[in-house]
Structure formats: C-alpha cells, structure tokens
Amino acid sequence: MTEQPYYLLPFDFTEISGKEVLVNELGDMIVSPKGTVQKIVDRSLPKNDLYKSLVSNFFISEQIIPPLVEVYAERLREKKRFLESWTGLHIFVMTLRCNQNCVYCQASSQNEDSIGCSMNKETMAKGVELMFRSPSDSITMEFQGGEPTLVPDVIEYGIQLAEEKNKTANKDIHYVLCTNSISLTDRMLEICKKYGVVISTSLDGPAFLHNANRGKIDSYEKVVAGIAKGREAVGHEKVSALMTTSVEGLNYPIEIVDEYVKLGFRSMFLRALNPYGLATHNDNWSDYTNRFIEFYKKAFEHILDLNRQGTYFVEEFAAIILRKILTPYCTGFVDLQSPAGVINSVLVYNYDGGVYCSDESRMLAEFNNYTFRLGSVNDRYEDLVFGKKAKEIANVWANEALAGCSDCAIKQYCGADPVRNYSTQGDMYGNRATSLLCRKNKAIIEYLISLMIERPEEVMPIFRSWGA
Known part of the structure; x- marks a missing residue:
C-alpha cells in the first residue's frame, strides 16, 4: 500500500497484447500488467518502479497540483504547437x-x-x-x-x-x-x-x-x-x-x-x-x-x-x-x-x-456539394478563416470533445476529420462506432504499439532510426 494518497491526472487506457496501455493527454504511454488501472483507482499501488514512472510521467500526482505543472503545461503546448503558426x-x-x-x-x-x-x-x-x-x-x-x-x-x-x-x-x-x-x-x-x-x-x-x-x-x-x-x-x-x-x-x-x-x-x-x-x-x-x-x-x-x-x-x-x-x-x-x-x-x-x-472538401465541390466552401479568393482573409462556416467546422474538429474519441486511449496519436465524417456518414460530427477511418487508424496504431510490446529489441532500433 502507498504511504500517502495520490491524485489522478487525466489519462485513458486500453488493452493491447495482453497488457494495459495507459496514455495521458501529453501522449506519454506506459505499458503495464493487467489490473494496474484498477490498483491506481483503488489507491493500492505499491511504491515500486511503476509507481515512480506514473508520477514522473504525469499519470498520478502526490500533490493536488503537480510540482512540475509548468513542465506539464509546456509539454502540452508543444503537442499543440501547430496551432501557433496557423x-x-x-x-x-x-x-x-x-x-x-x-x-x-x-x-x-x-x-x-x-x-x-x-x-x-x-x-x-x-x-x-x-x-x-x-x-x-x-x-x-x-x-x-x-x-x-x-x-x-x-x-x-x-x-x-x-x-x-x-x-x-x-x-x-x-x-x-x-x-x-x-x-x-x-x-x-x-x-x-x-x-x-x-x-x-x-x-x-x-x-x-x-x-x-x-x-x-x-x-x-x-x-x-x-x-x-x-x-x-x-x-x-x-x-x-x-x-x-x-x-x-x-x-x-x-x-x-x-x-x-x-x-x-x-x-x-x-x-x-x-x-x-x-x-x-x-x-x-x-x-x-x-x-x-x-x-x-x-x-x-x-x-x-x-x-x-x-x-x-x-x-x-x-x-x-x-x-x-x-x-x-x-x-x-x-x-x-x-x-x-x-x-x-x-x-x-x-x-x-x-x-x-x-x-x-474541394473534391466534394466537384459533385456540387459546397458544404466546406469557406468563400472565394475575393473575400477577406478574416472572413474566410473566422467566418460562419469556419466556426461551424470548429465545433467538431477536436477529438478530445467527440463521443467515441474523447475516451479513446489512442486519441493523442490520431486526429479529427469532419470532412471525412461528412462524406462517409452524412454529418461532420460522425459516429466512431461505424467509422471505417476510425477502424483503419485504430487497427494500425494498435498494431504498431503491439510491435513495441511484443518485439521491442527487434523493432525499437528501427523505429529510432526513423526519427521516432
């Protein structure tokens, strides 16, 4: 048993290759034995190496506000850095x-x-x-x-x-x-x-x-x-x-x-x-x-x-x-x-x-479907990227807020695609349970994770050489 209580930080989990795979909102992944999440929730984790890894990688915290919360915030900003440049x-x-x-x-x-x-x-x-x-x-x-x-x-x-x-x-x-x-x-x-x-x-x-x-x-x-x-x-x-x-x-x-x-x-x-x-x-x-x-x-x-x-x-x-x-x-x-x-x-x-x-979205327009047409080159830039159509799309463009994505353990590695949702399912929000894009992406991502779990000595040197 732990000597003091700890606090849960945001993370999701799934089972891959007989292990529990935990992923937090920074995209950090920890592979642990089955039953680990239940022990985390029950506050029954022993203070072993796994416990220390969970603390150091922002899955749990021994304080309400983690001591390194600024590091946490900067890492989250880095993951979303593409938004800064527009x-x-x-x-x-x-x-x-x-x-x-x-x-x-x-x-x-x-x-x-x-x-x-x-x-x-x-x-x-x-x-x-x-x-x-x-x-x-x-x-x-x-x-x-x-x-x-x-x-x-x-x-x-x-x-x-x-x-x-x-x-x-x-x-x-x-x-x-x-x-x-x-x-x-x-x-x-x-x-x-x-x-x-x-x-x-x-x-x-x-x-x-x-x-x-x-x-x-x-x-x-x-x-x-x-x-x-x-x-x-x-x-x-x-x-x-x-x-x-x-x-x-x-x-x-x-x-x-x-x-x-x-x-x-x-x-x-x-x-x-x-x-x-x-x-x-x-x-x-x-x-x-x-x-x-x-x-x-x-x-x-x-x-x-x-x-x-x-x-x-x-x-x-x-x-x-x-x-x-x-x-x-x-x-x-x-x-x-x-x-x-x-x-x-x-x-x-x-x-x-x-x-x-x-x-x-412009491919849809060739079939007279202009759902995602923001305007024309004659419009002001601000009216194109901050206009009514852009705001409509923005309501459904974050997988952290979509049913079926928000509680998915691998959402940090995937993305939102309102255009594909609309073209295949009839609305921008989409339904992950019947989405073929979701099926494909999830299968491939879980396959790659399974390789890291089952064959690490074989695949990790290759993956590292690819810049990962």
Missing part, C-alpha cells in the same frame, strides 16, 4: 485537366483538352495575396491538379509573385509540385530547379499494377523516366513518390514495397483509397478497409525485414505515429491533428477561385 500549407489546384485516367481518381479530373477548368493568373494573384495573410512564419505553396504541369505559365507566375512578396514578408517559403511526372518538360524542370521546387509524384507499384491503375499501357515507363529527369534536375532527395492502394493493389504488398526500393526511394507512404471522386464507386468500403489493414501489416513486416537486412527504408505513416508516441513534439501531418488540420494547417485555392478548408 495555416502553413496552401494548396493551389491549378487545373482539373489530366493526361492519365486513374481508376480511383479522387480529384474528379477532366480530359487533357478540356476547357474552363484551369486557374487563371488573376485567381492565382488573389490566392497568393491570401496566402501571405497567414501569420505563419513558414508557408508551403503546393501545386496540385488534375495535372498541374499542364499550366506551367500560371505556376511560374504564382512563384514569381510569391518571391516578390517575400522580399518584404521574409517568410520561410517552400514550393511543392504534385505531378504524375508524365509531363515534366524541360521548361517545367527549369522552373523547379530555379526556385527549389520539390517534386512529389505518384507510383502505385510494378509496371503491371501501375499501368492498370492509370488506364494507360505506357504510364509506368513514362513515370519512371519522369522521376529520373526530376532527380537529375533538382536532386535525388527532392523527388518523392506517393502510392495509392487500389483494390487490385491490395494483392501485392511485397511487390509494391520492392518496387520503391528498386527505384532508389528511401521511404514510402502506404496510403489507402479515400472516398472522393471516382473512388466513391468502390462497392464495399468495409471489405476494402479490412483488406487494407492486412495489406498494411504485410507490407510493414516486409519493410521491417528490409531494415533488419541493412536496407534503410521508412514507412511514413508509421513514422508519424511513432513520433507522436516516442517524442514530445507535434507533427505537421494535417490528417492526424486535433484540432483538425482543416483551416488550422491547410487552405485550398481552387482553379475557379473557391477557397476550401482541405483538399478533400
């Missing part, structure tokens, strides 16, 4: 035109020769003006589509405007081009080289799979050639690739990972389909989610094998989760933030001048 990511949807025909297209792309669906210079100028109204000291200007390289003139114009404005704004500014690499012309690459534009492309795996997903028999060949050209122009490490797991791709976890390794990438993001655009035609999302969880685990085990064999290779989604668990710092990944990344971390300027709270 919106750092600014996505410019340059065009809906595209030169591919992806079976899962989430951006509602149009044919390459379509008209009336590309951003003009006037809209770009107004978007850049709004971007610089953000109080963030560091901003990223990201060009998306469709295929943004089809409008190089407007991209270059936008960068030139940003560079000119930054002579007085003095912000740390970065540029990202999201492209399928099919149209990486010499001129586009010269723009990237001149302004330090990072290239983010997409590759879904081996040739047979990538070509099937893109609806083109030569897409893989052109993408690989584009990757090589991009690396030569801006540098190997400034060209990254993102894969999307189509229904067919679920059958090839090992082959997809190996393709990335073969092409010289040092990391990949195992990304599931999102329910937007053509991807909404998927017949059975529940089955897809279950299969994706198994796909992820198989691919991840292969990635662990590669690292054990001496090939450094990072799975980026896991790396984000692990940084949340194992370090005191916040992450900049907008999909796993609470309050949500919408508005707080990202704004989207659509080709037609509409301003949206996330890339996914």
Whole structure:
C-alpha cells in the first residue's frame, strides 16, 4: 500500500497484447500488467518502479497540483504547437485537366483538352495575396491538379509573385509540385530547379499494377523516366513518390514495397483509397478497409525485414505515429491533428477561385456539394478563416470533445476529420462506432504499439532510426 494518497491526472487506457496501455493527454504511454488501472483507482499501488514512472510521467500526482505543472503545461503546448503558426500549407489546384485516367481518381479530373477548368493568373494573384495573410512564419505553396504541369505559365507566375512578396514578408517559403511526372518538360524542370521546387509524384507499384491503375499501357515507363529527369534536375532527395492502394493493389504488398526500393526511394507512404471522386464507386468500403489493414501489416513486416537486412527504408505513416508516441513534439501531418488540420494547417485555392478548408472538401465541390466552401479568393482573409462556416467546422474538429474519441486511449496519436465524417456518414460530427477511418487508424496504431510490446529489441532500433 502507498504511504500517502495520490491524485489522478487525466489519462485513458486500453488493452493491447495482453497488457494495459495507459496514455495521458501529453501522449506519454506506459505499458503495464493487467489490473494496474484498477490498483491506481483503488489507491493500492505499491511504491515500486511503476509507481515512480506514473508520477514522473504525469499519470498520478502526490500533490493536488503537480510540482512540475509548468513542465506539464509546456509539454502540452508543444503537442499543440501547430496551432501557433496557423495555416502553413496552401494548396493551389491549378487545373482539373489530366493526361492519365486513374481508376480511383479522387480529384474528379477532366480530359487533357478540356476547357474552363484551369486557374487563371488573376485567381492565382488573389490566392497568393491570401496566402501571405497567414501569420505563419513558414508557408508551403503546393501545386496540385488534375495535372498541374499542364499550366506551367500560371505556376511560374504564382512563384514569381510569391518571391516578390517575400522580399518584404521574409517568410520561410517552400514550393511543392504534385505531378504524375508524365509531363515534366524541360521548361517545367527549369522552373523547379530555379526556385527549389520539390517534386512529389505518384507510383502505385510494378509496371503491371501501375499501368492498370492509370488506364494507360505506357504510364509506368513514362513515370519512371519522369522521376529520373526530376532527380537529375533538382536532386535525388527532392523527388518523392506517393502510392495509392487500389483494390487490385491490395494483392501485392511485397511487390509494391520492392518496387520503391528498386527505384532508389528511401521511404514510402502506404496510403489507402479515400472516398472522393471516382473512388466513391468502390462497392464495399468495409471489405476494402479490412483488406487494407492486412495489406498494411504485410507490407510493414516486409519493410521491417528490409531494415533488419541493412536496407534503410521508412514507412511514413508509421513514422508519424511513432513520433507522436516516442517524442514530445507535434507533427505537421494535417490528417492526424486535433484540432483538425482543416483551416488550422491547410487552405485550398481552387482553379475557379473557391477557397476550401482541405483538399478533400474541394473534391466534394466537384459533385456540387459546397458544404466546406469557406468563400472565394475575393473575400477577406478574416472572413474566410473566422467566418460562419469556419466556426461551424470548429465545433467538431477536436477529438478530445467527440463521443467515441474523447475516451479513446489512442486519441493523442490520431486526429479529427469532419470532412471525412461528412462524406462517409452524412454529418461532420460522425459516429466512431461505424467509422471505417476510425477502424483503419485504430487497427494500425494498435498494431504498431503491439510491435513495441511484443518485439521491442527487434523493432525499437528501427523505429529510432526513423526519427521516432
């Protein structure tokens, strides 16, 4: 028995791998034997190493106000530090035109020769003006589509405007081009080289799979050639690739990972389909989610094998989760933030001048659903980010205040997503009991924790090498 009473600090718990996993609001995690929480509540803990760990990591306190409450407060501020800088990511949807025909297209792309669906210079100028109204000291200007390289003139114009404005704004500014690499012309690459534009492309795996997903028999060949050209122009490490797991791709976890390794990438993001655009035609999302969880685990085990064999290779989604668990710092990944990344971390300027709270929300607009349209580039910045629509979204963007999330032990590692809730369940609040996103995220996070519990000597050196 303890010699004096102690006080409970906020924490939740769950059972993983036969252990009780305790997580406090700082994201600190303690793995303990089953029955520990009952002993904590009963005030029957012996003053052993576990007791000392619970005190030092702010799970319990021997005083009503912990002696190091200032440290507690600063650590909590650090976890929410992304809120201080406000919106750092600014996505410019340059065009809906595209030169591919992806079976899962989430951006509602149009044919390459379509008209009336590309951003003009006037809209770009107004978007850049709004971007610089953000109080963030560091901003990223990201060009998306469709295929943004089809409008190089407007991209270059936008960068030139940003560079000119930054002579007085003095912000740390970065540029990202999201492209399928099919149209990486010499001129586009010269723009990237001149302004330090990072290239983010997409590759879904081996040739047979990538070509099937893109609806083109030569897409893989052109993408690989584009990757090589991009690396030569801006540098190997400034060209990254993102894969999307189509229904067919679920059958090839090992082959997809190996393709990335073969092409010289040092990391990949195992990304599931999102329910937007053509991807909404998927017949059975529940089955897809279950299969994706198994796909992820198989691919991840292969990635662990590669690292054990001496090939450094990072799975980026896991790396984000692990940084949340194992370090005191916040992450900049907008999909796993609470309050949500919408508005707080990202704004989207659509080709037609509409301003949206996330890339996914502007995808809904292509189906005439303007629920998340904040306004237009003609509006004042304050009216966009503090207006009626923004306040409506803010009511449901913190998982600490959502039923099914507020008492979840792993909420500190997850995030709120009112846009996904609305698109799949019909309202921004959502229902965690039937949420497939919740099912997927929870399964993967608990899987990663189970690895740390069951195989620490094997996985922890790898996880630490990933920056966790």
